Amino acid sequence: MKTTTKLWIGLGIFILLSPLGLMLPELFKAGDAWGEWGTDGIKELIGYIPRGLEKLSSFWSAPMPDYAFKGWEEKGLTHLSFAYIISAVLGIIIITAVILLLGKFISKKED
Amino acid sequence: MHIPDGYLGPATCGVLYAVMLPIWAFASKIVKKTLRSRQVPMLAIAAAFSFVIMMFNVPIPGGTTGHAVGAVLAAILLGPWAACIAVTVALVVQALLFGDGGITAIGANCFNMAFVEVFVGYYIYKIISGHSSVISARRVIAAGIAGYVAINIAAFSAAVLFGIQPLLHRAASGESLYCPYGLNVAIPAMLGEHMLIFGWVEAIVTAMVIKYLQKQDPNILETAEEVIE
Numbered sequence: 001m002k003t004t005t006k007l008w009i010g011l012g013i014f015i016l017l018s019p020l021g022l023m024l025p026e027l028f029k030a031g032d033a034w035g036e037w038g039t040d041g042i043k044e045l046i047g048y049i050p051r052g053l054e055k056l057s058s059f060w061s062a063p064m065p066d067y068a069f070k071g072w073e074e075k076g077l078t079h080l081s082f083a084y085i086i087s088a089v090l091g092i093i094i095i096t097a098v099i100l101l102l103g104k105f106i107s108k109k110e111d
Numbered sequence: 112m113h114i115p116d117g118y119l120g121p122a123t124c125g126v127l128y129a130v131m132l133p134i135w136a137f138a139s140k141i142v143k144k145t146l147r148s149r150q151v152p153m154l155a156i157a158a159a160f161s162f163v164i165m166m167f168n169v170p171i172p173g174g175t176t177g178h179a180v181g182a183v184l185a186a187i188l189l190g191p192w193a194a195c196i197a198v199t200v201a202l203v204v205q206a207l208l209f210g211d212g213g214i215t216a217i218g219a220n221c222f223n224m225a226f227v228e229v230f231v232g233y234y235i236y237k238i239i240s241g242h243s244s245v246i247s248a249r250r251v252i253a254a255g256i257a258g259y260v261a262i263n264i265a266a267f268s269a270a271v272l273f274g275i276q277p278l279l280h281r282a283a284s285g286e287s288l289y290c291p292y293g294l295n296v297a298i299p300a301m302l303g304e305h306m307l308i309f310g311w312v313e314a315i316v317t318a319m320v321i322k323y324l325q326k327q328d329p330n331i332l333e334t335a336e337e338v339i340e
Contacts (some may be wrong), residue, residue, distance in 0.1 A: 005329035007156050014163045021167040021178070030170030033177055034300045035273050035290065036115055042291070052280060052288035053117035060116060062210030067166065088166055091204055092159040098200050099158050103151030106143045106196070 015088040019081035026077065064090070112180070112269050112301075113165075113205065114220055116213030118290040120273055120280045120321045127272075128218030134226055135199065139190040145338060150189065153331070158186035158197035160320075162204065165211075169312055170239045171314070177309035180224050183232030183258040188324075188331065190338030191233040198225035223265045232261030232317075233247055245332035251318050258317035259310040263302060266309075270294070270301035 025031075032041055039049050039057055064070070067087035068080055075083075119127075146154065147217040161181035185194035200222050205211040212220045237252035274294030277287050290297070324331050 028170035028172040050287040056117035060214040062174040065210040099155040107146040
């Protein structure tokens with residue numbers, strides 16, 4: 001088997017295991033990454049929402065915020081894990097497509 | 112380390128886009144001359160790996176979370192300029208599709224993870240590896256140390272961007288406008304957690320993949336050696 005094939009399989013395993021990245025923080029009661037709090041989180045920390053931050057924080061509405069489907073914020077861990085895996089698959093498909101396309105323009109012909 | 116929209120003021124965001132534009136342009140130029148078309152699948156794998164490894168949030172019990180970036184692995188396998196492009200693509204997809212990292216902060220996040228981490232990691236790996244054989248244990252150790260140090264320097268860079276906001280922007284009332292924490296809080300927080308936990312994750316992941324490739328297909332590592340910086 002070609003090494004690249006094996007690496008793709010490896011990536012597939014990472015995709016299936018990715019919900020660990022949701023479950024472990026939940027299990028160990030760990031919150032947001034430092035500096036990545038939402039507006040509610042920052043209000044809890046410092047007592048107010050900085051005005052510029054509040055304005056800019058809604059600058060972009062991502063189609064799958066936090067690697068979940070819109071409106072799934074309150075769903076349980078099983079649903080969120082499913083959405084997480086779908087996000088990983090989608091993300092990797094898009095990234096691969098972009099790189100293969102870019103690769104047509106930014107690689108030299110075989111020597 | 113994905114700075115969201117709203118934490119950096121317009122000046123910081125603008126400056127970092129302005130810094131990254133020529134880096135992206137130069138990277139494309141270099142890669143066009145050096146990347147073989149048969150290496151393109153590896154470029155896609157490196158970007159996909161970086162994307163998925165960043166989904167593995169590692170908890171600090173009762174505290175925050177963080178993750179590896181995979182940028183140093185990309186740099187070792189493809190050279191720093193191609194790695195810069197791979198990690199940039201991963202970060203842009205994360206920001207646009209998943210709201211992980213702000214749109215206004217794409218320049219900043221790419222600077223930290225696709226430029227600083229990539230180049231620091233690459234040169235540390237090169238310096239420690241020296242002229243050792245591509246299947247030597249020294250390379251595995253070099254990869255680990257490069258991963259650990261590079262993600263910490265990237266975290267430091269992110270902390271500086273966070274930390275200068277209170278100096279740059281403040282309302283008349285004294286309230287912060289963007290990131291409310293100064294350098295005295297941001298640097299110990301970001302650097303501390305990466306030195307303690309996330310740096311080790313990056314080190315182990317990077318070293319293990321290199322170790323695997325040494326056994327599985329040293330040719331890939333040989334090809335990597337021929338990449339022009």
